[in-house]
Amino acid sequence: MALSRCFNIEDVRRVAARRLPKGLFNFVDRATEDDLARDRNRQxxxxxxxxxxxxVDVAARSTETELFGKRHAMPLAVAPAGPAGLFWYRGELELAKAAARANVPFTLSTYSTTTMADIAATGATVWQQLYFWKDRALTYGIVDRARELGFGVLVVTVDTAVLGQREYLQRDRLMPPWGPTLASCAEMLLHPQWLAGVALRYLATGGLPRVVNMPQPGQDLTAEEIASRTSLCQSVTWDDIARLRERWPHKLLLKGIMREEEAERAFALGCDGVVVSNHGGRNLDSAASTLDALPRIVAAAGGKGSVLLDSGIRRGSDIAKALALGAHAVLAGRAPLYGVAAGGEAGAYHVLSLLQSELDRTMALTGCRSVAELTRDLIAEGRTETDHGA
Ligand SMILES: Cc1cc2nc3c(=O)[nH]c(=O)nc-3n(C[C@H](O)[C@H](O)[C@H](O)COP(=O)(O)O)c2cc1C
Structure with missing residues (x-):
């Protein structure tokens, strides 16, 4: 199916499913354990x-919004997702180019396979995502490089003390101990577009992508030492956030906040925003949906900082619902990844355009001329006696 025949994100997802070997498609599409949190987000x-x-006269309306001092086409940023380069040749670069073209921010993962400088050169507004690794010097190296490159927003992911239990990855040996299985080799052969256009193209141009923020094995460090130093730190606390606040002079967001008192604490520490997120359901399978967690966090934030939301955005109306419940903006993870897997930059741009036009249509149909008019009284379930709508 050509992109022009993809009328919604689900259509694009189906194209991605056809192009990618099953293990890789599962990697983007599935979540953890029984995928309950992923499905709960959607529900x-x-x-x-x-x-x-x-x-309401909605003839002149706009999805434009300001996010951390910059005007963007809509209240959405591309969420961080390390492995985009596995879905398309130099997939992260393609995603960043699409974000630049669509005028939405692009969040670069700690596990990026593209250098920060290459991403900055796309002209996208780049937000840098940070995981705390066991080795603080290596972790701070990422922060300092982002600062040198003039990135304006640091997004610290705080919901991943350990990875979620992703049994499908174990089965496909897409996590240690890595390695091809008979089934995964057969899958690669059954997906010649991916094999030739991604895997073989990497092999012909210098090898498979590697995480650029990690040091290379060499004289100083062995592969085992690198793996140990760059493993996720399980003892990150508020003290680390306070230290980071001192080190990073620009906007600081905590991603993965689901509790109101933690949002309050983040703002008291000087953070500029929180992302209400359960990692797209990829970590704790019994996590509440982010939409359920949002209203209390918005109330606790009390305007002291920005509240963003991710996990489950597949329609423009989802963006409108999050905004109506008080979010300033959303992040989308899988949707742009389906796009890049389906058609590189063009696919990712198509996804962003679909989301924007769906948001625009939802605004017209709910009588909103600007995203500021997406307010709580629009939500049927949240309406109270005192809501009379603007
Ligand atoms: C394949 C994949 C890789 C991801 N990698 C990261 C990452 O490196 N850092 C991070 O903070 N979140 C990561 N996430 C989570 C996303 O940033 C985001 O929270 C989630 O995808 C939102 O849910 P959605 O996919 O339903 O939009 C990843 C998600 C996916 C699907």
């Missing part, structure tokens, strides 16, 4: 409904 969006405003 929460499905269950929320609008009471639309009518007889």
């Amino acid at each position: 929460a969006f499905r269950d929320l409904t609008f009471l639309p405003r009518t007889l």
Whole structure:
């Protein structure tokens, strides 16, 4: 199916499923254990409904919004996702180019396979995501490089003390002990577009992508030492965030906040925003949906900083619902990844355009001329006696 025949994110997802070997498609599409949190995120969006405003002149309307001092086409940023380069040749670069073209921020993962400088050269507004590794010097190296390159936002992911239990990756040996299985080799052969356009192209141009923020094995460090130093740190606390606040002079967001008192603490420490996120359901399978967690966090934030949300964005109306419940913006993870897997930059751009036009249509149909008019009284379930709509 050509991109022009993809009328929604689900269509793009289906193209991605056809192009990628099954193990890789599972890597982007699935979550953890029984995928309950992933599905719960979606169900929460499905269950929320609008009471639309009518007889409003919506002829002139705009999805534009300001995020951390910059004007963007819509209240959405591309979420960090390390392995985009496995889905398309230099996939992260393609995603960043699409974000630049669509005028939305692009969040670069700690596990990026593309250098920060190459991503900056796309002209995208780049936000840098940070995981704390056991080795603080290596971790701070990422922060300092982001600062040198003039990135304006650091997004610290705080919900991943350990990785989620992803049994499908174990089965496919897409996590240690890595290695091809008979089934995964057969899958590669059954997906010649991916094999030739991604895997063989890497092999012909210098080898498979590697995580650029990690040092290379050599005289100083063995591969085992590098793996140990760059493993996720399980003892990150608020003290680390306070130290980071001193080191990083620009906007600081905590991603993975689901509790209101933690949002309060983040703002008290000088953070500029929190991302209400359960990592797309990829970590704790019994996590609440982010949409359910959002209203209390918005109330606790009390305007002291920005509240963003991710996990489950597949429609423009999802963005509208998150904003109506008080979020300033959303992040989208899988949707742009489906796009890049389906068609590189063009695929990712198509996804961002679909989301924007769906948001625009939702605004028109709910009587909103600007994203600021997406307010709580539009939500049927949240409406109270005192809501009378603007
Ligand atoms: C393949 C994949 C890789 C991801 N890698 C990272 C990462 O490196 N850092 C991070 O903070 N979140 C990562 N995430 C989580 C996303 O940033 C985001 O929280 C999540 O995808 C949002 O849910 P959605 O996919 O339903 O939009 C990843 C998600 C996916 C699907």
